[in-house]
Amino acid sequence: MRNYFVLAAFFLLAGCSKSNYAKYAPIYEKESLSNIPDFSNLAYWAAHPNKKNPSDSIPKRFQKQAYDTKDVDVFFVYPTSYLDKEMPYGWSASLQDVKTNIYTDYSSILYQASVFNEVGKIYAPRYRQANIKSYTPDNREDTLKALAAFELAYQDVKTAFEFYLAHYNNGRPIIIASHSQGSSHSIRILKEFFDGKPLSKQLVAAYVVGMAIDPATYTSLKACDQPNETGCICAWRTFMEGYQAPFVDKEKFKSIVTNPLSWNSENTSIDRASNEGSILYNFNKIIPNVAGAINHDGVLWTPKPHFFGNFLIKTKDYHIADYNLYYTSIRKNAALRVSTYFNKIKTSSAH
Numbered sequence: 227m228r229n230y231f232v233l234a235a236f237f238l239l240a241g242c243s244k245s246n247y248a249k250y251a252p253i254y255e256k257e258s259l260s261n262i263p264d265f266s267n268l269a270y271w272a273a274h275p276n277k278k279n280p281s282d283s284i285p286k287r288f289q290k291q292a293y294d295t296k297d298v299d300v301f302f303v304y305p306t307s308y309l310d311k312e313m314p315y316g317w318s319a320s321l322q323d324v325k326t327n328i329y330t331d332y333s334s335i336l337y338q339a340s341v342f343n344e345v346g347k348i349y350a351p352r353y354r355q356a357n358i359k360s361y362t363p364d365n366r367e368d369t370l371k372a373l374a375a376f377e378l379a380y381q382d383v384k385t386a387f388e389f390y391l392a393h394y395n396n397g398r399p400i401i402i403a404s405h406s407q408g409s410s411h412s413i414r415i416l417k418e419f420f421d422g423k424p425l426s427k428q429l430v431a432a433y434v435v436g437m438a439i440d441p442a443t444y445t446s447l448k449a450c451d452q453p454n455e456t457g458c459i460c461a462w463r464t465f466m467e468g469y470q471a472p473f474v475d476k477e478k479f480k481s482i483v484t485n486p487l488s489w490n491s492e493n494t495s496i497d498r499a500s501n502e503g504s505i506l507y508n509f510n511k512i513i514p515n516v517a518g519a520i521n522h523d524g525v526l527w528t529p530k531p532h533f534f535g536n537f538l539i540k541t542k543d544y545h546i547a548d549y550n551l552y553y554t555s556i557r558k559n560a561a562l563r564v565s566t567y568f569n570k571i572k573t574s575s576a577h
Contacts, residue, residue, distance in 0.1 A: 233539050236506050237550040238333045247328055254324045261321050263382055265351060265389040270321065272304060272335050273350035280336035281348040286510045287503070288557070291344065298346035298399045298430060298564050301390060303383055303415075304334040305406030305436065309358045317375035318354040327352065337505060338405055338549040341556045345564045346401055349394065351386030355379045355407055376410065383411040387419065399567055400425075401560065402432040405548060409437035409461075416459070422446045431563045432459045433556065435548045438474075438481040438524065449482040453489035453559055454566040460484040460559075462526040464517075464551060466542035474525055481524035486552040489559050494521035498532060503554030504547075506533060517544075517551040 257269045268274050273281040281302070307330040308319035319326055330352075339348050356379050360372035402420075404412035412434045420426045421444045431450060439461045441449060450458035461482045465471060487496035496519045503512035513533055520527040528544065530536060531551060549556065 233541055233544065234546050236533075236535065236539070237547040238337050246332060247325065250328050250332070251324055254327055259322050261354070263321060263352060263354075263385065265386050266393075270352050270386075271350060272327070272331055272352050273302065273339055273348045275347035275349070280331050281339040281343055281350065283336055283340050283509065284343060285505065285512055285553075287512045288344065297568070298401060299390075299395060300339070300342040300346040300348045300401045300403055301387060301415075302335075302339040302342070302348055302350040303353075303402075303404035303408030303412050304330055304339070304350055305404075305408050306355055306358050307333060308355050311357070311359050313357050313359060317357050317360060317371045318378050319357065321352050321354060334405060334408075336509060337553075339403070341549060341553055342401060342403055342560055344557055345560050349386075349390050351383060351390075353379050353382035353386065353411075376407075379407070380411045380414055383408075383415065384418070387415055391419075391425075395428075397428070399430045399564070400428050401430045401564075402434065404434055404436075406436040406545065409434045409439075413437065413439060413443065416447060417443060420447060426457060429457045430567045431456055431560070433560075434459055434461045436463055436545055437461070438463070438477055438479075440479040441482055442479065449491070450484055450489065451491040454562050456563055456567045456570065460486070460489070462486055462519075462548065464526045464528060464544040464548050466544065467520060467527040467529045469527070469542035471525070471543060474523075477524065479524075483521050483524050483526055485519050485521050485526070486559075487519040487555050489555075496520070498529065501552065501555065502558075504531075504533075504551050505553045506550065512554060519552070 259269055263270045268277045273279045308326050335350060339350055342348060356375035360375050363369040363372045402412050416432055420429055448458050450460045459482060462484050485494050487500055498515045498518040501515055501517055503514050504516035506513060516533050517528040517531045
């Protein structure tokens with residue numbers, strides 16, 4: 227576990243230091259939040275186009291690029307950030323928890339949601355997420371409490387998505403994006419609102435990262451096979467090459483896995499030399515050639531990431547870095563799929 231947090235320090239936690247907590251806490255403490263979300267209030271959105279937030283941040287390399295965010299929406303569901311195993315608020319996070327809100331915004335919203343700000347307006351609802359311990363309950367009673375916490379979390383995400391559709395979408399194309407616990411909820415959002423539904427016509431693509439996805443979950447939605455394909459699902463879980471995670475071995479299906487460097491189901495092994503840029507602890511520094519990508523039996527393998535200080539990393543599970551390792555590639559791929567989506571509309575209109 228200690229090594230996992232060493233990895234986290236390299237990839238996500240630079241924005242969550244004690245000094246940053248002291249800096250942002252007075253701002254967050256002014257928000258008059260209840261523990262029941264009201265999505266008409268911008269305070270209940272970690273990211274929203276009508277409020278300044280960390281998802282607006284652009285790494286320096288990309289700041290000179292002109293882009294238009296008026297025509298596509300990105301609905302992003304962040305991963306678990308309620309990490310205190312003492313569970314001061316019980317099995318479900320409190321929306322009034324300033325520490326968790328700051329951690330959320332300056333980890334996943336900054337380092338993950340921002341990857342999509344070239345192509346869309348980002349909406350990321352705060353939700354009463356399940357505590358990290360919900361993944362490893364000790365007994366049957368705790369298991370039931372954990373399941374209830376996950377269900378409460380999903381109902382918040384669902385309510386937020388329904389509010390978004392009713393008040394903000396106005397028929398615009400949608401990207402669904404998420405990580406880890408957020409992806410558990412996005413899998414259900416895709417099933418309930420898109421699979422075999424009229425809304426699927428508005429789906430540019432879904433980037434549902436960090437969780438296993440059974441292809442049989444959906445009747446019409448499919449895994450993306452080509453880098454410019456639209457209306458499909460991209461997913462991956464990153465491990466060190468050669469590592470077989472015990473929990474993956476127990477899965478009764480082969481998960482969807484997309485290669486986030488080739489984006490091509492026929493080109494499943496890409497060397498790190500083709501990786502144009504990862505983001506480590508310094509958000510503004512894009513580092514090339516950090517990680518390769520190899521599709522392997524429902525997961526993504528990479529040789530040990532190559533960067534200064536990597537000798538400190540002993541873990542073989544790179545879950546926390548699923549987005550960071552392939553940041554530039556994801557950013558470019560989202561732009562390609564958006565461009566393809568609108569080109570299809572132009573072509574069909576011409577006929």
